[in-house]
Amino acid sequence: xxxxxxxxxxxxxxxxxxxxxxxxxxxxxxxxxxxxxxxxxxxxxxxxxxxxxxxxxxxxxxxxxxxxxxxxxxxxxxxxxxxxxxxxxxxxxxxxxxxxxxxxxxxxxxxxxxxxxxxxxxxxxxxxxxxxxxxxxxxxxxxxxxxxxxxxxxxxxxxxxxxxxxxxxxxxxxxxxxxxxxxxxxxxxxxxxxxxxxxxxxxxxxxxxxxxxxxxxxxxxxxxxxxxxxxxxxxxxxxxxxxxxxxxxxxxxxxxxxxxxxxxxxxxxxxxxxxxxxxxxxxxxxxxxxxxxxxxxxxxxxxxxxxxxxxxxxxxxxxxxxxxxxxxxxxxxxxxxxxxxx
Numbered sequence: 001x002x003x004x005x006x007x008x009x010x011x012x013x014x015x016x017x018x019x020x021x022x023x024x025x026x027x028x029x030x031x032x033x034x035x036x037x038x039x040x041x042x043x044x045x046x047x048x049x050x051x052x053x054x055x056x057x058x059x060x061x062x063x064x065x066x067x068x069x070x071x072x073x074x075x076x077x078x079x080x081x082x083x084x085x086x087x088x089x090x091x092x093x094x095x096x097x098x099x100x101x102x103x104x105x106x107x108x109x110x111x112x113x114x115x116x117x118x119x120x121x122x123x124x125x126x127x128x129x130x131x132x133x134x135x136x137x138x139x140x141x142x143x144x145x146x147x148x149x150x151x152x153x154x155x156x157x158x159x160x161x162x163x164x165x166x167x168x169x170x171x172x173x174x175x176x177x178x179x180x181x182x183x184x185x186x187x188x189x190x191x192x193x194x195x196x197x198x199x200x201x202x203x204x205x206x207x208x209x210x211x212x213x214x215x216x217x218x219x220x221x222x223x224x225x226x227x228x229x230x231x232x233x234x235x236x237x238x239x240x241x242x243x244x245x246x247x248x249x250x251x252x253x254x255x256x257x258x259x260x261x262x263x264x265x266x267x268x269x270x271x272x273x274x275x276x277x278x279x280x281x282x283x284x285x286x287x288x289x290x291x292x293x294x295x296x297x298x299x300x301x302x303x304x305x306x307x308x309x310x311x312x313x314x315x316x317x318x319x320x321x322x323x324x325x326x327x328x329x330x331x332x333x334x335x336x337x338x339x340x341x342x
Contacts, residue, residue, distance in 0.1 A: 004046040013042040064094045065308060066114040068107060070126040072099040074224070074252065075280040076297060080125055083301020091309055093120070100126045102190070102224075107133055115140050121308040124149070125300075134158075143311035145304045145322075148195045156314060159307040159322035161300065163195075165202040165277075168293035168328030169247070172275050173206035175332060176245045180339040181273060185218040185243035187232040187253050199249045199277060218243060222253045229256020237264065244272060244339045251276035251283045254290055258335065269337030279331060288334035296326050 010017045015035060022031060023039040042048075067084055069077045081097070088095050096119065098110035107126060111133055114122055121143035124134065137144040138155050145159035176184070186203050189196035204214040220235050222228030229248060233256075236242055248254035254276030261268050268274055268288055276283060279294035307322050 004048045006048070008046060009039065009042050009048050012046070013039045015039060061120050061312075062118055063092055064096060064117065064119045065305075066096045066098055066110070066117075066119050066122040068098045068100055068110055068122070068124045068126045070100055070102050071224070072097075072101075074250075075282060076250065076278045076295075077125070078281075079297035080301040080304075083298040083303075084123060084305045085301075087302050087305035087309070093309075102126075104130055104133070111137060115142060120312050121145070123304050123308055125304070143308055143314075145308045145311065147300065147304065148198065155321055157311060159304075159311055159324070161304050161307060161324045161326070163198075163295060163300070164325055164327050165199055165293070166205075166328075168277075168330050169199070169202040170206040170209070171330035172247065172291070172293055173203065173210065175330065175336065176273060176275070177210050179245075179273065179337060181245040182212070182339075183241055183243045183245070184212065185220065185236050185246045187220050187222045187229060187246060187248040187257065189222060189224045189249040189253075191221050196249060203247050222249065224250050224252060226252050226256035226259070229253035229258075230260040231256075233257050233260035233264065245275070245336070246272065247275045247277075249277055251278040251280045251290060251292055254292070254335075255282065255286055258286060258288075258290070268335050270340055273336040273339075275336060277328075284333065291333045291336040292331050293328050294331050295328055299326055 006017050006020050009020050013020065019031065019035065020039055022028065023036050028036050065088060067081070071077070085095060096114065100107040100110065111122070115137070119142070122137055124144065124146045134144060134146055134149060138157050141157050143157050145161060147161050148163055149160055184207060186200055188200045191197065200219060204217060207217060208214055218236060218239060220232040222232055229252065232253065236246065246257055248257060254274050257274050258268055261272055266272050275291045275293065277293040277295070279292045283290040283292050303324055303326065307324060311322060
């Protein structure tokens, strides 16, 4: 059986197609109640579903947005996605999910595809986005919200959501110093990513405030996955004076440090204190539970999507870029403790 059309509804309900369209849009101010009821009854009987393509031609909107993330396997993104979805679905938007796997060429492919699909907007939660890719979206006048993008560009089509890492990381460092630690190390994310520099620099600045020389802090570059945390510990233990406390740029690498410490016969936190960043669910469930700098992940997703809707609905040309900022906080668990005597 052929899919029913709006013409079928109009013919059976004995009204014009424009009347059917107005009823479906809820514009019934000048339509009699009995006519509206007849149209809705016919729609139900035929199981008619309006064409999204046809609606988009009239409204100039597709009611779709794209969401680019770095790694679908990273638990950090689960709550971010939920935040995006809840706001999007609440405003009748569908979300295209795009996993870049930290690869710029994949990001470019997705962005070109989203532009071709004429999505109403794009959320970039991927740390592997180049400035050129973001600017390509802006050039095509696609409303775009980017997480932790440092390039100062003023555009009515651009929103920038940033994370203030300083409060949470400073509190973590304060606690480590209170516990007697004086030898520190950092396992960073890939140093080609701006967010890796933000986290590393916030950590070194917090240590500097306590009189620690940042040049004396060992920094090992990781890949934001568990395996690089394990490899990093091997490097750190080979130092003439291994650290007693390590701050990892995300929880997955911190968990890798925990695994490696256990295999090396080290007690956490007796021999080594470890702090992560993100506060993924596993952080509280691992043994010992991981101390971490918590990001409001659901809030990041919901705020980003709300910002994107604001950009989509803007009517004034030449407006400035939207900016928002979210805070971090330190959560102390059992992976941090007082430095061992001697």
